[in-house]
Amino acid sequence: IINGKIMDDYIERFLAAGEKKRTVYLLSDAELYRVTLRVTAKEEVTVNGKTREAYKIAIDPDIGLFSPVKIFITKNYGWYSCEPPYEWLKFKGLESSLDSPVVEMTPLEAHR
Numbered sequence: 001i002i003n004g005k006i007m008d009d010y011i012e013r014f015l016a017a018g019e020k021k022r023t024v025y026l027l028s029d030a031e032l033y034r035v036t037l038r039v040t041a042k043e044e045v046t047v048n049g050k051t052r053e054a055y056k057i058a059i060d061p062d063i064g065l066f067s068p069v070k071i072f073i074t075k076n077y078g079w080y081s082c083e084p085p086y087e088w089l090k091f092k093g094l095e096s097s098l099d100s101p102v103v104e105m106t107p108l109e110a111h112r
Contacts (some may be wrong), residue, residue: 001025001032008088010035011078015055015086023062023100034062047089047106054079054089 023076041056058075074095080086092104
C-alpha cells in the first residue's frame with residue numbers, strides 16, 4: 001500500500017529495479033484504489049526550460065477491464081527521468097479522486 005506522499009519514491013525504486021509493470025494499492029482521501037503502474041514510453045519532456053529524456057508511466061486504476069466507466073476516466077501519467085535517481089519531472093491527470101479536475105504539475109525548481 002502506498003499513498004501520494006511516497007508514490008514518487010516508490011516509482012523511483014520501481015524504475016531502479018528495471019520493472020515495467022506493477023500493481024499496487026493506493027490510499028487516497030481515505031479510499032483504497034488498486035492501480036497498475038506501467039511504463040508506456042520513453043519521451044523527451046521540457047520542464048522549467050530543460051529538455052530531458054523521461055519514462056512515461058501510466059497510473060491506471062483497476063476497475064475492471066470491461067467496465068464501461070473506464071472509458072470515461074481521465075488517464076493519469078507521470079514522467080520520470082531515464083537516469084538515476086529517476087527524478088519526478090511531470091504529472092498529468094486527476095488531481096486526487098475520480099471526480100476531481102485534471103491537472104498538470106511540474107517541480108518548482110529545475111532539476112540538474
